[in-house]
Amino acid sequence: MKKQARDPLHAALADATFEAYKSAVIHLPEDVVRVIRKSALAETSPVARGEFANILKNIVTAGQLGVPLCQDTGVPVVYLTLPPGTPYSRDLYDAIADGVHRATKEVPLRPNVVDPLTRHNTNNNTGAGMPAIHVRPGKKLTVTVLPKGAGAENMSRIAMLLPTEKDKIEKFVVETVYLAGSRPCPPVIIGVGIGGTFDGAAALAKEALLEPVDKMSEYEQQLLCAVNKLGIGPMGLGGDFTALAVKVKSAGCHTASLPVAVNIQCWANRHATIEVKS
Template identity: 75%
Template sequence: MQTPDPARINSALADATFQAYRDAVIGLPPDVLRVIEKAAAAETNPVARGEFANILKNIEVAERLGVPLCQDTGVPVVYLTIPPEVPLTQGLYDAVAEGVRRATRDVPLRPNVVDPLTRHNTGDNTGAGMPAIHVRPGVRFTVTVLPKGAGAENSSRIAMLLPSHVYGIEGFVVETMLYAEGKPCPPVFLGIGIGGTFDLAASLAKEALLLPVDTMTGFEQQICDSVNKLGIGPMGQGGDTTALAVKVKTAGCHTASLPVAVNVQCWANRHATREVQW
């Protein structure tokens, strides 16, 4: 087995983080693009069809010019999968932060990350606790970047329902979008986390946004259909499509609890993965 060289690993991870962030803000994953194109073709509302045309043009121009899809390039949410031969050290976290700093400077990205109380901005999208890094074991060494903009994130909600309210999950999701209206730049993708604990439900909801969106279970489709009955439509201007897809992740929870979180994502469900070549 190859003896790990920490400096080489950290350098490769910084490079991969930079590349994944750049990829994520400029282009959309193929499954996300397919869902948007399908909804655009099926839309019957004239105003909504115009909004879809703008969205598709936005996507085309960003890719052709190599510039971000949206001026809000988000806060960095990062997922690492680490194989057994790679030691988990502070150096990995530092390498991810370095990749984010490079992306902020070279893509470039808008410096969005500020201290929650003083509002001090480091200017490079790093700071105390940022980027948010989630680590898990894996066969391959990969880094996934999910940039999260504020418009959609601010519309997200969590609730601690009673176990007897399991049939109220759908209503809570629909209510979340009723309150959100056009603020999260619909049509949206909805990540739903069910179970676990208060914090785990929110984490599951965000991770659900990484699942393939061009297929849904019956439960997910039912929630999606109910959200679309609201008629909020693209950019809140009315139309057939308010939610492009709903994705659900679950975890076991206490017998007396039913945590439910809704992580709202705008039409630009941006994320990208790079393998770390060390």
């Protein structure tokens, strides 16, 4: 009996997901590399400069050997951009899962995804609601993979502030980084979500990590400056750069609330986007 051929779109999306995940865990985006190099040049602590040298060597070596930048290859967070006329169906989810299966086997990726209660591991980074897929409208069909490691993700927080507590946002961001200390492998990149709802603020904070980190608004620069006054420094050993960048995304919220979420990312702000062509 002949094996049924895969739908061309399914195959193309699976292949694009594989390529995006592979690229994300091996090669950092250029804007991320630029802020690391810029911070390394500006760092005044000899110990911190040594850690920056190790980070930059790590980036080069991963690319040369074609191996992941970090042993924690994360859990798959996927952003799917759908153009008009392309319906979101179960098959698109299955295609993305197939791409993650392949990446886990061939890159290879560490099988990180487990059931939250039984801790059963599928050994392919899917199942138990993974990969997490966020669908957005767009002109082209693209897939973006944002691998999220546990060291940084575990340090993320959310707060439901009062509408009158806008001035407490900076304090909450700084406090979150202070409590994280060395655990997320600083210097970190910080995604901040402001507004929306309880879950919406967290989604905004994570999506903010996809924004170019070598360009920041005045408010983002203000938050970065406040964080870097902590002096935690690279790998928690002290220095000028506890964080490399802060990126903020906001959305309208209820008149009676002010949700704020902080999603911490380590220096390896890994993500990659591939256009799907079928």
